[in-house]
Amino acid sequence: MPSTRKKKPSKATAAAKRRPAKPRTTKPAKPWQGRFAAATAPIVEEFTASISFDQRLAPYDIAGSLAHCRMLASCGIIPTADSKRICRALEDIGKEITAGSFKFSSRDEDIHMAIERRLIEKIGATGGRLHTARSRNDQVALDLRMFVREEIGAILKQITGFQKSLVRLARKNVRVVMPGYTHLQRAQPVLFAHHLLAYHAMLERDGERLTDCRRRTDVLPLGSGALAGTTFPIDPSQVARELRFTRISSNSLDAVSDRDFIVEMLAGCSLLAMHLSRLAEELVLWSSSEFGFVTFPDEFATGSSIMPQKKNPDVAELVRGKTGRTYGNLFAVLTVLKGLPLAYNRDLQEDKPPLFDTVDSIKGCLGVLTDLIPRLTVNADTMRAAAGDPFLLATDVADYLVTKGLPFRDAHRVVGQAVRQCLREGRSLQSLNLAEWRNLSDSFGRDFREWLTIEAALARRAAGGGTAPANVARRLREVG
Numbered sequence: 001m002p003s004t005r006k007k008k009p010s011k012a013t014a015a016a017k018r019r020p021a022k023p024r025t026t027k028p029a030k031p032w033q034g035r036f037a038a039a040t041a042p043i044v045e046e047f048t049a050s051i052s053f054d055q056r057l058a059p060y061d062i063a064g065s066l067a068h069c070r071m072l073a074s075c076g077i078i079p080t081a082d083s084k085r086i087c088r089a090l091e092d093i094g095k096e097i098t099a100g101s102f103k104f105s106s107r108d109e110d111i112h113m114a115i116e117r118r119l120i121e122k123i124g125a126t127g128g129r130l131h132t133a134r135s136r137n138d139q140v141a142l143d144l145r146m147f148v149r150e151e152i153g154a155i156l157k158q159i160t161g162f163q164k165s166l167v168r169l170a171r172k173n174v175r176v177v178m179p180g181y182t183h184l185q186r187a188q189p190v191l192f193a194h195h196l197l198a199y200h201a202m203l204e205r206d207g208e209r210l211t212d213c214r215r216r217t218d219v220l221p222l223g224s225g226a227l228a229g230t231t232f233p234i235d236p237s238q239v240a241r242e243l244r245f246t247r248i249s250s251n252s253l254d255a256v257s258d259r260d261f262i263v264e265m266l267a268g269c270s271l272l273a274m275h276l277s278r279l280a281e282e283l284v285l286w287s288s289s290e291f292g293f294v295t296f297p298d299e300f301a302t303g304s305s306i307m308p309q310k311k312n313p314d315v316a317e318l319v320r321g322k323t324g325r326t327y328g329n330l331f332a333v334l335t336v337l338k339g340l341p342l343a344y345n346r347d348l349q350e351d352k353p354p355l356f357d358t359v360d361s362i363k364g365c366l367g368v369l370t371d372l373i374p375r376l377t378v379n380a381d382t383m384r385a386a387a388g389d390p391f392l393l394a395t396d397v398a399d400y401l402v403t404k405g406l407p408f409r410d411a412h413r414v415v416g417q418a419v420r421q422c423l424r425e426g427r428s429l430q431s432l433n434l435a436e437w438r439n440l441s442d443s444f445g446r447d448f449r450e451w452l453t454i455e456a457a458l459a460r461r462a463a464g465g466g467t468a469p470a471n472v473a474r475r476l477r478e479v480g
């Protein structure tokens with residue numbers, strides 16, 4: 001189902017602002033007005049309204065109402081003829097919203113009331129039967145679950161697309177060698193493709209987490225009523241079937257106040273954002289003159305308004321920056337939930353802006369990175385030169401000595417001495433001749449020369465998930 005997003009009803013809002021902040025004395029307009037002597041103050045309407053953001057839930061609200069309405073008729077709770085009229089009108093309202101001709105007003109308070117108001121405008125009092133055996137509390141829980149379920153599906157597709165982009169770039173550069181880092185210090189040579197596949201692995205977990213969250217989101221809360229259940233003989237399983245829910249909630253109090261699925265979604269997206277941010281940070285570093293490992297395509301870079309020479313990686317910086325709001329949104333919802341007594345509380349309305357914001361940010365980040373990654377120019381020679389750092393094979397020298405029978409700690413000490421000698425004499429490990437090596441340890445033999453090349457070092461790392469070209473090639477086949 002496409003998500004429907006409309007602009008805030010600016011005219012209506014402006015009109016509401018002009019209205020004096022005194023209670024209206026005109027005919028009551030609220031569905032709950034019966035109990036009140038005075039109309040809601042406009043300032044309260046403005047303050048409590050969620051219509052400016054929850055109109056995005058309209059497609060789900062309508063689908064949920066259609067299923068509810070048909071169920072009411074098949075259970076004999078409302079007449080079939082009324083159900084048919086209501087469903088037809090709801091479908092028309094859906095079209096009005098999609099076409100942008102639906103007039104939203106802050107007086108409607110939220111999307112549920114807006115649709116019900118329009119329904120009654122269209123078919124009169126019969127429209128008032130739709131809300132039988134239902135509350136906005138179970139209604140909004142339903143809409144949110146449908147929204148999250150749908151958006152997880154969309155994000156999972158994007159994750160797959162992004163992983164494909166990584167694999168494409170890795171395949172194109174399958175022989176490119178770069179230094180691997182720890183503490184941002186050159187550590188050991190690795191294949192660039194191996195580095196990219198690390199992100200593939202992170203995104204794989206992100207997909208699993210969201211899939212898992214979707215399983216717990218897939219529970220129908222409708223039928224819980226305001227909090228205690230409903231007195232009508234409803235059939236939730238019919239609604240669940242129509243709306244493709246696998247399970248039905250087992251406790252009405254929990255069902256109307258549970259937003260765990262939103263927290264899980266925001267947590268899953270926070271981890272995902274963190275992974276994208278780490279990659280973004282590497283792209284920022286790699287595209288700097290200091291590294292020069294990659295060059296951004298012009299279409300994905302930005303300039304400076306004052307320094308004509310600049311080519312900035314703003315896309316990567318913003319991916320990194322948006323992680324902040326993603327974490328913030330998770331904490332916003334966790335904090336809203338903390339301390340809420342059972343069951344529904346209006347605080348819960350505050351769950352939507354953070355949820356929507358994270359969904360939009362994550363989709364934006366995945367979209368732009370997916371397009372950018374395969375377009376990066378990989379400066380293989382610069383990477384190779386950095387991987388040729390004279391000391392990157394120090395661990396391999398120690399490993400060599402271990403193969404000759406030395407305990408690793410002793411080997412480590414011998415190589416440490418060699419490094420110190422090289423630093424003192426301004427030389428590289430490779431420049432020491434066999435006699436000099438043998439001076440440090442008589443375990444060095446004739447086979448040592450060929451041991452000490454980048455290619456040999458890479459190929460040796462074949463165990464586990466090492467960077468050996470054979471490993472990487474196999475992994476590229478598996479994932480792709």
Ligand code: ARG
Nearest residue numbers: 050110136137140346348349
């Ligand atoms: N706009 C409300 C929300 O987002 C819908 C539920 C309102 N329920 C209520 N009892 N006022 O949470």
